[in-house]
Amino acid sequence: xxxxxxxxxxxxxxxxxxxxxxxxxxxxxxxxxxxxxxxxxxxxxxxxxxxxxxxxxxxxxxxxxxxxxxxxxxxxxxxxxxxxxxxxxxxx
Numbered sequence: 887x888x889x890x891x892x893x894x895x896x897x898x899x900x901x902x903x904x905x906x907x908x909x910x911x912x913x914x915x916x917x918x919x920x921x922x923x924x925x926x927x928x929x930x931x932x933x934x935x936x937x938x939x940x941x942x943x944x945x946x947x948x949x950x951x952x953x954x955x956x957x958x959x960x961x962x963x964x965x966x967x968x969x970x971x972x973x974x975x976x977x978x
Contacts, residue, residue: 906932909964909973913937916963921952935974950978 909932917923929945931938939945939953953960957976964973 909937909968912964912967913960913973913976916960916967917953920956920959920963921949923949923953932973935972937973937976939976939978941978 907927910927910930913930913932914925914927917925929940929942931940953976960976961973
């Protein structure tokens, strides 16, 4: 009887997404919300507290400048959405 309760409890841990993917999703949402930029998860990487935006033909120099100018706003929005935000910087 106790095993049924434990197995039901443990089932929810099988669908947990890796932390990097979670930060990628939230970064995509934040960029879309602030700058109306539609990027995919594949265009963004999260490593050791830094969000890396990969070089992509869709990302022009002007768009990079907009991201750089609004970097503090993006990091602040991520900190509000994620209580323990590990995002310290955004790089290309």
